Amino acid sequence: MLDRLPESALEPSHFTHRHGPVPTPGPGEALVRTVLLSVDPANRAWMNGPTYRPQLVAGDVMAAYALAEVVDPGKSALAPGSVVFCDTGWQEYAAIPAATAMPVPIQTALTHHLSTLGLTGMTAYFGLLEIGAPAPGETVVVSAAAGATGNVVGQIARIKGARVVGISSSDAKRRMLEDELGFDATVSHRSPTFKEDLAAACPDGIDVYFDNVGGDILNFCMRLLNERGRVVCCGGLSSYDQPAPPVDAAMVPLKIVTHRLRMEGFIVLDYMSEWPAAGAEMAAWIDSGELRVLEDVIDGLEQAPTALIGLLAGENLGKRMVRVGPDPVPV
Ligand SMILES: NC(=O)c1ccc[n+]([C@@H]2O[C@H](COP(=O)([O-])OP(=O)(O)OC[C@H]3O[C@@H](n4cnc5c(N)ncnc54)[C@H](OP(=O)(O)O)[C@@H]3O)[C@@H](O)[C@H]2O)c1
Structure with a gap:
């Protein structure tokens, strides 16, 4: 659980591990067993204030999306043994409002339903195609490009015929994006020559900037935007783990x-x-080899705090998740 709210960078000491009985579902609730926890930068943003959900407060079970197995559906129509996407928080078992659980028809490896076919893959798909709407030959720039959302944004932009430039940190991440995922160019936001490098990587300017980070990187990308350029405002993770958002x-x-x-x-x-429908299109791209799945799975619920802290520091390559329990036996 979240023992106290961070005043600056998140640390393991902000959390405590508690043992308790398996909860009994109340009216309208279902009992689920957590299988894979999603580790998201937004987990940290939820501690800072209200977003699309109320702010977390000290003493809350740490909130998190997950894939979970339905153990007891209560009076709902959920099938026992089936998999749902829901907010279990950092718990092995959770009693959740049954109406908030989204059934997940399993088509492939379960982890893929939390990565490319899950929330972050969907974020990439809808943000890029509905808002960015890249045309063939246009330049698409994406930040946090080796992360869960960014790698899918870049790959879909490439599939749509755009020229793709990724912003990431380490040489290893950048090599992987260029050599294995088909990015046309990458730049490091940690380089002292970041601005010159990005300008050089975008000789025709930027048509679509998919913004995962906000802050200075957003400001500089704004300078390079072409007429009628689009900025897809997906997230501002550069400010999530800070005492107060920088100006x-x-x-x-x-x-x-x-x-x-x-x-x-x-x-x-x-x-x-x-x-x-989006999942079906992406699954076809995965099957044809056009879209690669990048995942970073850490074992054990007790690892959740360090998994989140490491994500905010850029440890992950692709979608980070925590395995809490075994996959359900198919029903
Ligand atoms: N709008 C929506 O519905 C929606 C849904 C899901 C996610 N999001 C947002 O999408 C963004 C990406 O989330 P994700 O789950 O895909 O995370 P992620 O990219 O898998 O992980 C975060 C990555 O951000 C990079 N990073 C960390 N600090 C940075 C900084 N100060 N400047 C630049 N890059 C930094 C790190 O990579 P490097 O090593 O390359 O720096 C790190 O690996 C977040 O802002 C999140 O809130 C929005």
Whole structure:
């Protein structure tokens, strides 16, 4: 559970591990067993204030999305033994409102339903295609490019015929993006020559910037945007693990006007009814080899705090998740 709220960077000491009985589901609830926990930068943002959900407070079970097995559906229509996507929090068993559980028809490895075919893959798909709408030959830049959302954004942009530039950190991540996922170029946001490098990697400017980080990187990408460019506002993770969000002084509103730019935010949960169709298209790309799945699975619920802290520090390559229990036996 979240023992106390962080005032600056998150540390393992902000959490405590408690043992308790398996909960008994109340009216309208179902009992589920957590199989795979999603580790998301948003977990940290939820501690800072209200977002699309109320702020977490000290004493809360640490909230997190997960794939879970239905143990006792209560009076709901959920099938015992089936897999649902829901908020179990960091728990082995959870009593959840049955109406909030989304059944997941298993088509492939369970982990894929939490990565490319799960929330972050859907975020990439809808954010890029609905808001960014890249045309063939346009330049798409994505930050946190080797992460769960970013790697899928870059690969879908490539499938759609765009020129793809990824912003990441280490040489190993950048090599993987270029050599294995088909990114046209990558730059490191840690390099002292980041701005020059990004400008050189985008000789024709930027048409779509898929923003996962906000802050200075967003500000600099704004400078390189072409007329009628689009900024997909997906997240601002550069400020999540900070005492107070830094002031983004240099945003250039005049450029939004003169260049007829679009910046648009979205929450992937708004598209939930369309996930099955998107999942089918992405599964076909995976089967054909056009879309590679990148996953980073850590074993053991007790590892959840360090898994989240490490994600915020950039340890992960692809979608980070924590395995809490074995896959359910297929029903
Ligand atoms: N709008 C929605 O519905 C929605 C849904 C899901 C996620 N999101 C957002 O999408 C973004 C990406 O989430 P994710 O789950 O895919 O995480 P992720 O990219 O798998 O993991 C975070 C990555 O961010 C990079 N990073 C960390 N600090 C950074 C900084 N200060 N500047 C630049 N990069 C930094 C690190 O990679 P490097 O080593 O390359 O720096 C790290 O691996 C987040 O902002 C999240 O809130 C939005």
